[in-house]
Amino acid sequence: MTDAASMREHAEALSISALGFVASDPELLPRFLAITGIDAGSIRQAAREPGFLAGVLQFILAHEPTLLRFCEATGTPPAAVGQALRHLPSGDTSYESSI
Template identity: 40%
Template sequence: MTPLETNGEEALALSALVWTLSDAGRADRLLSLTGLTPDDLRAGTRDRGMLAAVLAFLEAHEPDLILCARILEVTPLDLVEARRRLEA
């Protein structure tokens, strides 16, 4: 079972957020492009809209989407589908 099947889209998005923040350059780009602040990220860990924004950020840069999916042992489509469900 993938993280998407066992823990839901929120858990997958949180894992993607942790992965995104593990690289300073990628973290800076996330904050710059989304307008989120570190406080927003801390406060938004249960906010489906904020989690969807993190996944949308990854979708916007395919190399990051693919690498994140590989590290999390899911498919890029799993990340995209999680974002869609979080936005619904």
């Protein structure tokens, strides 16, 4: 994957995988909902908002044990999560200039 579009697609796919990981964990989901202020019934709608997927990766990255569990469960190198974040809207300030 060398072009920006395919990198973003990969980042989105990783974020969706991370959301599934969070949603399936009975300890992580309530914490994610509390931190984001989203109720469980609104996750699908919120997922359509710019920045939501970046927020999921930020949530994973904010707690090293969670990051390591996610990476182990998905076979993802931990550094790849941070790299994916940079290719999503609201992942960092350079996203806008890379479009």
